[in-house]
Amino acid sequence: MKKAxxxxxxxxxxxxxxxxxxxxxxxxxxRTPNSIVGTWYELIANDSTNRWSFSEGGDYEYVKENxxxxxxxxxxxxxxxxxxxxxxxxxxxxxxxxxxxxxxxxLKLMYAEEAGRPIELYESKQQLLETSPNYYNTKTYYKxxxxxxxxxxxxxxxxxxxxxxxxxxxxxxxxxIDAVWxxxxxxxxxxxxxLKKINSTVIDAESNIECVYIEEGVVEIEDHAFWxxxxxxxxxxxxxxxxxxxxxxxxxxxxxxxxxxxxxxDSYAHQYFVKEGLEDxxxxxxxxxxxxxxxxxxxVVVLVIGVSVAIAIVVKKKSKNADISN
Numbered sequence: 001m002k003k004a005x006x007x008x009x010x011x012x013x014x015x016x017x018x019x020x021x022x023x024x025x026x027x028x029x030x031r032t033p034n035s036i037v038g039t040w041y042e043l044i045a046n047d048s049t050n051r052w053s054f055s056e057g058g059d060y061e062y063v064k065e066n067x068x069x070x071x072x073x074x075x076x077x078x079x080x081x082x083x084x085x086x087x088x089x090x091x092x093x094x095x096x097x098x099x100x101x102x103x104x105x106x107l108k109l110m111y112a113e114e115a116g117r118p119i120e121l122y123e124s125k126q127q128l129l130e131t132s133p134n135y136y137n138t139k140t141y142y143k144x145x146x147x148x149x150x151x152x153x154x155x156x157x158x159x160x161x162x163x164x165x166x167x168x169x170x171x172x173x174x175x176x177i178d179a180v181w182x183x184x185x186x187x188x189x190x191x192x193x194x195l196k197k198i199n200s201t202v203i204d205a206e207s208n209i210e211c212v213y214i215e216e217g218v219v220e221i222e223d224h225a226f227w228x229x230x231x232x233x234x235x236x237x238x239x240x241x242x243x244x245x246x247x248x249x250x251x252x253x254x255x256x257x258x259x260x261x262x263x264x265x266d267s268y269a270h271q272y273f274v275k276e277g278l279e280d281x282x283x284x285x286x287x288x289x290x291x292x293x294x295x296x297x298x299x300v301v302v303l304v305i306g307v308s309v310a311i312a313i314v315v316k317k318k319s320k321n322a323d324i325s326n
Contacts, residue, residue: 036078036085040106040121041128047140049128052121054078060087062095084112139182150183161186167211170195181207193217193239200244203229205251214240221247235262235285236269243272255281 042050048066061075076089080100087095098109098119105127109119122128129135142160146152150163156175160182161168167188170177174192177199181189188211191198197220203209204227211233212226218237223244226234228251236243249255255278263269265284273282 034102036080036100036107038123040123041125042119042121043128043132046132046134047129047138049125085109139180142180142182177202181209184208187211188213191215191218193237196220198222198225200224201227203231205229211235220244223247230256231259233260233262236267238264238267238269241268243269257281 036054037056038054040052040054042052044050044064044066051061051063051065053061053063058077058079059075060078062073064072067073074089074095076087076095078085078087080086083100084097085100086097089095097112099112101108101110101118103120105124106120106122109121111118122131129140132138135141139160139162142152142162146160146162149168150161150165151158151171152160152162153171153174156173158170158174158177158179160180162182164183164185166185167190168183168186169190170192172192172194174195177191177195179202181203186207186209189203189209190213193215195218198214198218200222202225203212207229209229210231212229212231213233213235214221214237216237216239218240220242221236221240221244223246225244225247227246227249229248230250231248234248248259248261259281260283261269261273261278261281262283262285263273264286270282270284273279
């Protein structure tokens with residue numbers, strides 16, 4: 001009997017701990033039963049939403065959450081008669097008349113005087129977003145699963161970048177890139193030498209990236225890798241021994257005159273771009289000397305240690321002299 005009681009208590013305790021550990025993205029309810037008072041969300045497309053707010057005092061506010069331009073937003077007053085809400089903007093114009101239908105997820109505003117698709121308003125923004133078939137491929141969703149630096153990496157594949165940095169170096173753990181670049185401020189991307197191969201269409205016109213730096217160690221660049229990306233700088237190391245077709249260029253034809261390609265003289269990349277007739281846009285870079293870097297780092301470390309020791313000796317002497325004086 002004691003064993004049975006102990007077992008039941010353990011099960012109850014485990015269940016309570018599991019419930020406590022569960023996280024939820026659902027917002028705190030602002031809903032008033034059988035009333036439109038509260039904050040509601042309308043899905044436009046993917047993760048684009050409108051926010052509707054109705055106060056108890058008869059005021060409303062409409063905000064397009066994904067639009068930086070506030071000219072689309074408006075506010076005013078509303079009244080409800082015979083289950084029909086009439087919204088009047090601050091300028092005195094009637095925005096619309098809608099018949100109200102309450103649902104388990106929120107409410108529907110159905111046009112009362114004309115035909116039209118009902119406005120479906122959800123109490124929970126997260127619940128609304130999850131009704132969108134493309135939500136799990138949007139910036140909003142990726143932000144919920146990205147790491148602290150803004151990377152979404154699954155099984156060595158970089159799926160998205162949603163950070164706010166101006167320049168980044170792709171983590172060495174990434175082995176393949178199939179990414180969407182959402183960082184509006186992102187201008188420079190460094191591809192590590194551990195990547196070995198850069199895939200097709202790894203960067204396109206949808207990004208704001210202007211500079212691509214490829215580290216020593218990358219061996220292959222596939223077809224159309226940076227096609228239509230409007231790059232200003234492309235740095236290719238001597239380790240690259242295979243380059244596909246049209247890795248850089250724009251749909252309008254050819255390569256932008258503003259693009260500069262940095263390569264090492266007599267490298268495979270040098271020969272490749274000469275054949276492409278792009279000699280005028282090539283700049284030769286000196287190969288990296290790893291031993292020089294090691295020497296510089298060693299000298300800096302020795303200097304830092306030497307200065308630290310010297311300071312410690314001076315402090316110790318002063319302390320000793322102070323003790324003698326006392």
